[in-house]
Amino acid sequence: MKTRTDFFRLIPFIYLIIGPIWFVGLDYLLSVSNFSAEKVLFLDISKSLLFVFFTAILLFVLLKNLKNKKQIEEEKEKLTLLIDTMxxxxxxxxxxxxxxxxxxxxxxxxxxxxxxxxxxxxxxxxxxxxxxxxxxxxxxxxxxxxxxxxxxxxxxxxxxxxxxxxxxxxxxxxxxxxxxxxxxxxxxxxxxITALKETEHKLRQSEKMSVLGELAAGIAHEIRNPLTTIKGFLQMGQEKTINLDQHIDVLVDEIDRINSIVNELLGIAKPAGVIFSNQNLNTIVKEVVEMQSYEASLQNTRLNVVEKDQFNTYCNDSKLKQVFINIMKNALEAVTTEGEITISIVDKNEDFVAVKFEDNGCGIAENHLTHIGEPFYSVKENGIGLGMTVCYSIIETHKGTIHITSQVNSGTCVEVLLPKAKVLSPVQ
CATH class of the missing domain: 3.30.450.20 (PAS domain)
Known part of the structure; x- marks a missing residue:
């Protein structure tokens, strides 16, 4: 495009050079030629007509180029105006x-x-x-x-x-x-996007206040119940309607309940510093199953462990045991007669290994399933609703995830995904 523009700029100079040469040169050739007067006149007229013809073509090309250039300039002005108004x-x-x-x-x-x-x-x-x-x-x-x-x-x-x-x-x-x-x-x-960022910040603050309000309401509800019991017994003891010494166990249990709630809340809000190391996941799972085997035998529930390979994961084994024990206890509470819980260690993909806890218990309704893990939400009658909240928090610190699927009267599957550290040799 640039070469073409430069060519059109040179045309007037070429025209000024060729024009005199055309006339002077041809006049000189005609004067020294042996042509007849009629032929010289014909050639002279032809020379002028050809010059006029080529001049007309040149003017046409120049005018067309000028028009195109004007259109380009107009389009450029429109584009510039559009950009400036954005x-x-x-x-x-x-x-x-x-x-x-x-x-x-x-x-x-x-x-x-x-x-x-x-x-x-x-x-x-x-x-x-x-x-x-x-x-x-x-x-x-x-x-x-x-x-x-x-x-x-x-x-x-x-x-x-x-x-x-x-x-x-x-x-x-x-x-x-x-x-x-x-x-x-x-x-x-x-x-x-300044206004958008400010709106997002306000929304986050609003969400935090909303969560804080729900958390405060949950804490108040969970702590108020044991406090009401303690207060009632103390008032009756003060009025001499009961002998407090005979109800000390109840008061201690209610105080322990409050202490348990507070400890679990502290674990969520400010997790204590934990040490991570490369641990054998299969060993951790087996130890948890062994710890829960006695309770399972008491209610005639069969525990099955399925493992095809050995896996390492970078973790805190104590915290992982806490998660697995909580999931196992939930499964044991869900099953009744002929209960069965299968714990599988599965190679999920290149980066993650899955530990699955599958039971044939009562299951969880779909409308409850989406709320599992929320503070103080429990499908159990006497549940505090912090167990799975703590589990989610622990697995998140391990850069893993928890997925729960369930069907009423058929059972529940809790899948814990953890990042692999190193694949060991297969189980012999």
């Missing part, structure tokens, strides 16, 4: 990082109105403004990252303002390349 910061740079164009929003943002920015790099532009010097220098590195990525990149950028506030932009950087792979240009579009 509420986003839009700028164009060439392959060397030199500024080609920035819309009014961007010029106002960086205080570049009236500054001759075209052809200058970010480093050169930074000299024009002390306040935005660092922001413009930062653009050099972020632009280079976009070039290296070779595709549209996205990042959040915070631009400070002179009044002490700042604006947050969701920035897209689109590198353009020539056919040979060399850098052609960079398009940068920054959409202001």
């Amino acid at each position: 509420p986003d910061c839009i700028s164009f740079k060439d392959g060397e990082g030199r500024w080609l164009q920035i819309n009014k929003f961007g010029a106002q943002l960086f205080e570049l109105e009236g500054v001759d920015y075209k052809g200058k790099t970010d480093r050169e532009m930074a000299k024009y403004t002390d306040f935005y010097h660092d922001a413009l220098i930062y653009c050099i590195d972020s632009d280079e990252e976009a070039w290296k990525a070779g595709k549209v990149s996205r990042c959040e950028e915070t631009i400070p303002l002179r009044d002490g506030s700042s604006k947050i932009f969701d920035s897209y950087k689109m590198p353009l390349f020539n056919e040979d792979g060399s850098r052609k240009g960079l398009v940068v579009i920054g959409r202001e």
Whole structure:
């Protein structure tokens, strides 16, 4: 396109050179020729007509090119107007990082109105403004990252303002390349999301207050029940209607219940520092099953352990045992006659191993299933509703997950996914 434009610029000069040569040269050839007067006249007229013909063609081409150029300029003005009216910061740079164009929003943002920015790099532009010097220098590195990525990149950028506030932009950087792979240009579009971020922050705060309110209500409800019992017995003892010595066990049990609730809450809110190490997951599961085997035998429930391979996981074995014991106790409470619990250690995928606890108990209704793990939510009549909450918290610190599926009157499957550490040799 550039070569074609340069050619049209040279046409007037070519015309000025060829025109005199055409007339003077042909006149000289006709004067020294032996043609008859009639033939010389014919050639002279033909010479002039040909010149007029080629001149007309040349004028037509030049006028057409001028019209196309005018249309291009008009389209360029429309595009520039459109870009300037957009509420986003839009700028164009060439392959060397030199500024080609920035819309009014961007010029106002960086205080570049009236500054001759075209052809200058970010480093050169930074000299024009002390306040935005660092922001413009930062653009050099972020632009280079976009070039290296070779595709549209996205990042959040915070631009400070002179009044002490700042604006947050969701920035897209689109590198353009020539056919040979060399850098052609960079398009940068920054959409202001300050209001959106403030809204998100308010929503998070609102959610935190909502959760705090629910937690406070749950704590009050769970602690009020044993406190009411303690208060009632103390009042009756004060009124001499009962002998408190005969009910000390009840009071101690209720106090232990309050202490248990508080300890579990502390475990969720501020988990104590735990030491992680590479442990054999199969061994941990077997120890938990052994610990629960006596209770299972008392209610005639069969425990099955299925393992095909040995797996290591980076964990705190004491905390994992706490999780597995809680899940096992829930399963034992769910089964009745002819109860059966199968514990499987399964190779889930390349990164995770699954420990599955499957029982044939009463199951959990779907409307209850989605709330499992919420503080103080329990499907058991006398449940505190913190056991699974603690389990979820522990597994989360192990970078794992818990998935529960269940069907009423058929049973429940609790799947604990844990990251693998090292695969050991198969079970012999």
